[in-house]
Amino acid sequence: MKEKVKVLYIDDETLNRRIFEFNFRDYFDIRFAEDGIDGLDKLKEFSDVTHIISDYRMPKMSGLEFINEAKSLYPDKLFYLLSGFDITAEIREAIDNKTISKYFQKPYNREDIKSTILS
Amino acid sequence: MRQSIFSKKKILKLYPKGDEITQRRACFIYYLVIVGLIGTLIALLSTLYQSYILPDIDYQLPILICIGLIHAVFWTSLFCLYKKRLKLTGNIIFYGGSSILWGIIFLGATIPSLSRLNTFFYMLTALTMLPLIIQNKNKVFYFWIINILMLVLLFAKITLLEYSNIKADLLFDTFFDAFLSLSFASVAVYAVFDINDLAVKSAFKEVRKREEIAIELESHKENLEKLVEQQTQNLKSAYLDLKNTNSMLSEQNEIINSKNKELEETLKNLKQAQTKLVQTYKMASLGVLTAGIAHEINNPLNYIKGAYVGLNDYYSNNNLKNEDITFLLESIKVGLDKTKNIVDGLNQFSRTNESFDEMCNIHNIIDNCLTILSNQYKYKVDISKAYKATDFKILGNNGRLHQVFNNILRNAIQAIDESGIINISTINEDGFIVINIEDNGQGISKKNLELITDPFFTTKDPGEGTGLGLSISYSIVQEHNGFLTFDSELQKGTTVTLKFPNSN
Numbered sequence: 001m002k003e004k005v006k007v008l009y010i011d012d013e014t015l016n017r018r019i020f021e022f023n024f025r026d027y028f029d030i031r032f033a034e035d036g037i038d039g040l041d042k043l044k045e046f047s048d049v050t051h052i053i054s055d056y057r058m059p060k061m062s063g064l065e066f067i068n069e070a071k072s073l074y075p076d077k078l079f080y081l082l083s084g085f086d087i088t089a090e091i092r093e094a095i096d097n098k099t100i101s102k103y104f105q106k107p108y109n110r111e112d113i114k115s116t117i118l119s
Numbered sequence: 120m121r122q123s124i125f126s127k128k129k130i131l132k133l134y135p136k137g138d139e140i141t142q143r144r145a146c147f148i149y150y151l152v153i154v155g156l157i158g159t160l161i162a163l164l165s166t167l168y169q170s171y172i173l174p175d176i177d178y179q180l181p182i183l184i185c186i187g188l189i190h191a192v193f194w195t196s197l198f199c200l201y202k203k204r205l206k207l208t209g210n211i212i213f214y215g216g217s218s219i220l221w222g223i224i225f226l227g228a229t230i231p232s233l234s235r236l237n238t239f240f241y242m243l244t245a246l247t248m249l250p251l252i253i254q255n256k257n258k259v260f261y262f263w264i265i266n267i268l269m270l271v272l273l274f275a276k277i278t279l280l281e282y283s284n285i286k287a288d289l290l291f292d293t294f295f296d297a298f299l300s301l302s303f304a305s306v307a308v309y310a311v312f313d314i315n316d317l318a319v320k321s322a323f324k325e326v327r328k329r330e331e332i333a334i335e336l337e338s339h340k341e342n343l344e345k346l347v348e349q350q351t352q353n354l355k356s357a358y359l360d361l362k363n364t365n366s367m368l369s370e371q372n373e374i375i376n377s378k379n380k381e382l383e384e385t386l387k388n389l390k391q392a393q394t395k396l397v398q399t400y401k402m403a404s405l406g407v408l409t410a411g412i413a414h415e416i417n418n419p420l421n422y423i424k425g426a427y428v429g430l431n432d433y434y435s436n437n438n439l440k441n442e443d444i445t446f447l448l449e450s451i452k453v454g455l456d457k458t459k460n461i462v463d464g465l466n467q468f469s470r471t472n473e474s475f476d477e478m479c480n481i482h483n484i485i486d487n488c489l490t491i492l493s494n495q496y497k498y499k500v501d502i503s504k505a506y507k508a509t510d511f512k513i514l515g516n517n518g519r520l521h522q523v524f525n526n527i528l529r530n531a532i533q534a535i536d537e538s539g540i541i542n543i544s545t546i547n548e549d550g551f552i553v554i555n556i557e558d559n560g561q562g563i564s565k566k567n568l569e570l571i572t573d574p575f576f577t578t579k580d581p582g583e584g585t586g587l588g589l590s591i592s593y594s595i596v597q598e599h600n601g602f603l604t605f606d607s608e609l610q611k612g613t614t615v616t617l618k619f620p621n622s623n
Binding site for chain 1: 410413414415416417418420421422423424425426428429432455459
């Protein structure tokens with residue numbers, strides 16, 4: 001069996017993490033982090049992760065801040081933002097300069113995420 | 120001055136401006152001079168007569184009495200006649216008496232037997248002259264000297280007649296009497312002269328006074344003229360000043376007026392800006408609010424949707440799906456989709472940071488929207504398009520314009536219950552592209568027509584619409600400097616007119 005794509009999902013809400021696991025465990029090999037700082041640690045720990053999906057609104061560090069920092073450390077990895085907010089100028093800018101590969105809106109469409117990550 | 124007194128005409132000439140009294144006084148002087156001369160002449164004649172023509176005493180007496188009476192009557196009447204005008208004191212008895220005495224003097228002087236009495240009478244006559252003389256207070260002293268001289272002459276005559284050896288003959292006596300008569304007459308004339316001299320003087324004084332007054336008046340007049348001239352000059356300069364001030368004021372007034380207009384304009388602009396600002400602020404705060412709400416709803420919605428997806432997987436993978444479970448899962452899905460639509464509607468408000476410099480093709484936008492909406496109308500509405508506008512591109516935000524047409528077309532479709540027509544036409548007009556979207560649906564009541572662009576106003580059933588579609592559309596059209604108007608009649612349909620300025 002082909003090895004699954006290794007994904008790091010960062011969300012401060014346990015419920016979101018667990019549902020994400022339910023929805024995608026058949027397709028991705030998922031690691032979790034509770035916030036941006038944890039995310040950076042996990043990235044160090046699991047260097048084989050290729051795709052990172054982060055929530056936008058989180059304590060300590062916003063998703064965008066995390067991605068900006070992580071992207072500078074791991075420019076080859078792909079980062080995705082997931083948020084209940086509509087797209088903002090800040091997010092658009094991040095998309096335009098390729099820091100963020102794609103922006104997903106909550107409630108997410110599983111097929112959309114699946115096809116994006118697996119493509 | 121004295122010489123001029125002798126001519127009545129001269130007098131009258133002299134006092135042409137004098138009043139009646141002044142003229143009469145002058146005339147009276149003239150008469151008195153004549154009278155004095157006549158008196159003197161009569162005295163001389165009577166003396167000559169008694170001396171040579173009528174030596175006989177028997178005839179002499181009545182004639183002398185007559186002469187004396189004429190004298191008396193003449194003087195009395197003269198005094199009385201001009202008493203008031205000459206401002207003389209004394210009454211008719213006084214003047215009559217003195218005149219009679221004078222007559223008697225003439226009489227007495229010519230009767231030798233009364234020679235001594237004669238002297239006494241002379242003295243009396245001199246005294247009767249006194250009041251006349253005293254009245255002329257100016258020359259009192261002079262008249263006293265004349266009087267005294269006369270008395271001295273009288274005493275000299277008496278002395279000569281009575282105590283000297285010389286028997287004065289009638290001729291000598293007559294000459295002496297004539298001389299005295301003359302003296303009296305001259306004194307009388309002089310006295311009257313003087314009175315009238317005073318009158319003349321006063322007349323002259325009056326004239327002088329008048330002249331002075333006239334001169335004074337003249338100078339006053341000159342002063343007045345100067346004053347008037349000066350005042351006129353002052354008035355002129357004041358008038359000029361006023362004129363200047365006036366023109367200055369009117370200039371200032373004009374400036375004020377124009378400033379006022381500017382201010383009015385500014386105020387108007389400010390009010391418009393304020394209205395816009397309030398609207399913007401409302402929308403902005405609405406944007407913040409809706410963005411917050413959207414996020415708060417989207418997050419739990421994420422659990423539900425995830426859970427729904429998980430459940431669906433679970434039932435499918437384990438072949439547990441039956442009719443009931445399918446219905447329940449489908450119900451969750453419908454609920455999710457509706458909620459998502461509403462939240463998406465709310466989210467449209469928070470989109471504020473997008474550019475307005477895209478070239479937007481209105482015809483394409485309408486077509487895109489119709490495509491997106493096709494499954495909503497395909498079985499009930501005929502779309503008729505009449506794209507007559509040749510210039511159908513505007514500068515703006517493509518996404519937002521899509522939202523506008525999407526909202527309006529969706530409303531038009533929803534207004535039609537079972538079947539109907541939507542006419543879409545475009546036309547170029549005065550630098551604008553005008554889009555008409557006309558449906559023959561249920562229409563909007565007049566009351567609601569005013570409210571349809573208010574946020575959260577909706578006539579749709581709860582859950583069917585947020586009441587934000589047209590409010591957002593209105594804002595977006597305004598952002599594109601366009602106009603959005605509605606015309607509607609219940610049961611007949613609604614026409615939505617959009618106007619956007621052309622890009623070039």
